[in-house]
Amino acid sequence: MSLYQLQKLIYHVNRDPAQREHYRQDPSTFIKNYELTPAEATAILGIDVRSLYAMGVHSLLLRPFSLLNKVSNEDYAKALKGLE
């Protein structure tokens, strides 16, 4: 687990327009700047909300990140169903 790195990546994408642009242009290259486990890399590249949440990504990093990736409120809620 490298939750710190995973959250740092999301923090940069959410907050910094230049880094967000890099991420949008080529996510696979962008994530190499962070020390992620293969599972984390897969979850990030797949915008796998449920897995990212279960990995411990802070909800206020995850929700804006998913909004930037056009995940609707309904789909977000569906992804977290049963994790209450």
Place this chain on the structure above:
Amino acid sequence: MPIVFACAASHAPGMTAWTEAAPKEQAANILGSYRKLGEKLAASKPDAIVALTVEHWANFFLNSMPSFCIGRAEHYDGPVEEWLRIPKARVPGDAQLGKELIDACLDGGFDPTFSDELLFDHATFLPLHFLNPDLAVPVVPIIINTLTPPMPTAKRCFALGQFLGKTLERNQKRIAMIATGGLSHWPGEAKHGKINIPFDKNFLENLIARDFTSLTGYTHDEINIEAGSGGHEIRTWIALAGAVQSWKAELLAYEPVVPWATGCGLVAFHP
């Protein structure tokens, strides 16, 4: 000059980002009350706004997370969120007042961090959008960590507010104080959408009754369980209660707005 205005208000991003998702009456009550507060703020002719506020990973990260941070920048950009439906703008800062508050805190037993560059996310920008719509009044943001534990205690937030209130009463400028955040909400969590109405009502009752023992008695775990991760933002309200202790709190609106996933409250304080 004394503090000339004080209010506390929730800042659910849905208020602007998906306004129409809320039941019309609830939206009208909340946004109408926000505009009323904006008119009152303008009528008080403040020279500066001191915002007891929070942020959501807009500035700080886990490499360095201050409990309290006072801004002393000439301006603040925002909102960070592209989807907030508030135009991007530059908010003037009152750098001199920020500096004075930092100095006063260090002399007075508080040790905030300070910052010459802060971005405003919806926590600060959304209230300013309603309360300071022309962005004409310069702002001093005081950011409280309500985002990730460990956070400053309710008691410490109250004490900081008390200190700031006394300090600002001696300032030459006319000061408007605002507190932003809460009430109960679980943003982005699996419990997203839950609102604890009894908790919110009890908190508002404590505020209106000026029950400072109860306000300073909230524990981290109690807030976390009863009001959710977003509920920690009531620390800004508690700090404001400390700043204007002798003022009467008037509840303008409380609405548990499910589509905004937040117990939304707006309170005006009167000297």
